[in-house]
Amino acid sequence: MKGFDGKLVGSVHPITRDECKMVHDAAIRVLEQGGVRCDDERAAKMFEDAGCTLENNRELVKIPEKAVMDALAKCPGSFTLHGRNDPTKDCSIGTGEVHFCTVTGRYIDDIRTGERRKVTRQDAIDGTLMADALENVHGLYKPVMWLFDEEMICNSQILTTEWMKHTNKPGTWVYNTGAEHEVSDLIKMWQIAVGGEEEMRQKPHMLGHVVVNPPRVIDVHYTDWLIGFCDSGTPLSIESALMGGATGPATRAGMLVQCMVEIYSLVVQSQSYKPGHPLAFCSFNPAMDMRTGLWATGTPEYGINGGGIAAMAKYHNIPVVGFGMSDSCEFDQQTAHEKALKNYNYALAGLSWIIDLGGTAGFNLVSWPEMVLENEMVAYIGEYLKGIQIDEERLSVDTILKVGPLPGSYMKEKHTRKWFREEFFMPELNNKEFFESWQRGHVELQEKAKQKALSILDNHQSPVAAEIQQELDSYLDFCMQRDLG
Amino acid sequence: MSIEINEEYFEKLALTVIDGEDEECVKLVNEGLDAGVDPLDAVEKGLARGIDKVGEDFGAGIIFLPELAMAADVMKQGTTILDERIKASGEKRASHGKVVIGTIKGDIHDIGKSVVAAVMQANGYDVVDIGIDIDVDAFIDALKEHDADVLGMSTLLTLPLMEMEKVIIRLKEIGMRDDIKVIVGGCPVTQEFADEIGADAVGFDAQDAVFKLDGLMGVNRSRATAQA
């Protein structure tokens, strides 16, 4: 393992503005000389309309710098992901605000039995209610990856129905099964959830991910989604899915360059199709674990690459979001430190929407007690972000003069009573006991988290209006009839 | 001036594999052939010794996937040239078996399959990686073209899983099933699923893939080699 010699200097963004320019120029060189491959005519046309050159039977797109700069100039600097019928749940993206969002998984550590098993439809409901109840969870990715107890053909539709029926918080969507009606059905369901097509256009509540297949391929399926998102007014999150050393270079700078190549190509594609459509750059790029080949999300390279993408986003005045996560295959110290470090860094770097809570092992495992614990971690990050507020009363000079020097105590001061709740952080679950009291007897943190999660599952009610729930159900019936007869 | 075929030559050949020097390997192989090296010796005393060392170092955590993959590639380039001569002489080179591997139709995930291919290659299998989004016909054609012993199919997606079964059914239809061992893998592929579609084995990671393949091909390793 490489060490830390204590001589390193920290900064919020890992690269300077001048270095952003170097990364930008390098990415442009790749786009102009090598370009990207695109697999269908719809995408080719979008690139052509933006002033790109098509070669090789219209499969190779060379993108000039002008096309990139024109497209970037059309992108708004910020947008809002709205709470569904609930403005208190709005998340503004690109204004400096930081929001946290849940992540998904194929397996769950069952809260009641302790067993690790595949996720089901009931878990989708539970995960949504958990996210809805926890105050520091601002948005949701699909609560579970698949419903292993349901037909695959309508899996995304069932999942989306349960999701939309149990929370009003905004969400984030990456395409799922590639089933025939997936795009149109899900968009329809998102519209039902806010009362119609126009309502959703006015107040979009989902962030739609479009991903480049690395290295440098504009994928047909993601173009289907790009069109669906743009037509319905759903803001985009655009990202490369490169993994350093496998589908991307093995230097941090090289990874960033290829990320920007792939991100810029999606900026050009989307702005050509729908000028002015809101979008965010997204961080999603680990280095491959060189021993196992793992998509290693918990690594510092991943986090630092996100910082680099954030610097590039700031350089162009574009919002930035990202996926977090850890590589641990259980919820342990590794999960805790990989997540805390990455997420705090992300928050400092200005990522507006961080997709991470409640899961680990690269989209493989979720747990509701863990979501509770990470709700607490986010509270810590929030306190760090608050920093130190400076104003006359908080500077406290009068009180300082009054109380000291010893003897004298602040404990009984009105000033103290007035401010401590606001200025000091009191975690809900983390241990603040005296050592000796703790020794005498205590409840483990994991157990506290489990109890809180169970109480949410037993008591928390969906905030979604009954009529909307019914409408979602009947649209799902229609889909099931159509696809399963 | 032709080079001398001696222990030093074989060592140099092994080193090209260990160092991932493909051009040097091809050059040495051709020079060796000009100087009359027995192509079987070139593989067994030269290239194979190199790849064994690579496997050992990988297992010991001294070298990593890119080095392993490059070594496997050099090995392949060298054996491709030598195999022609071996074939012409009517002899047969010792190999654990020939594997055709690809990601099934509807799926473009590339990396897991490539990692598995490299690790198999480094463990003494001849591997032909035919890429991603491979349909039934393309799998069958490749198996025939390369006269393969093993079919490896990868997918990370749940929806196109049944494509795997289609390939196996076709193998049966054309009477090839008994000649080909089928190994499948990727995150949605479980043991139950593999049993259900009639695959011979499922590998959960690259190390497991080699372990299972060894089982199918009756390969006995005295020590663990290239393991991820």
Ligand code: B12
């Ligand atoms: C990178 C990635 C992509 C990239 C692929 C880039 C590329 N050129 O390969 C892109 C962005 C294109 C992509 C697209 C999609 N992806 Co994707 N992707 C991943 C990701 C993050 C990493 C995969 C990876 O490369 N891992 C590293 C390799 C080394 O590991 P591995 O593939 O698992 O392989 C190991 C074993 O499985 C096994 N193995 C694999 N193959 C074989 C074969 C044999 C014969 C044997 C014996 C063993 C074996 O050994 C390997 C080595 O140990 C995974 C999540 C994850 N954590 O795995 C999702 C994931 C696989 N994708 C997923 C999905 C759903 C998709 C999409 C449908 C949309 C989406 N949500 O992104 C599209 C599908 C496009 C298509 N038609 O194929 C899901 C699959 C869910 C499931 N099956 O339950 C995952 C799990 C996560 C997710 N929710 O997005 N993806």
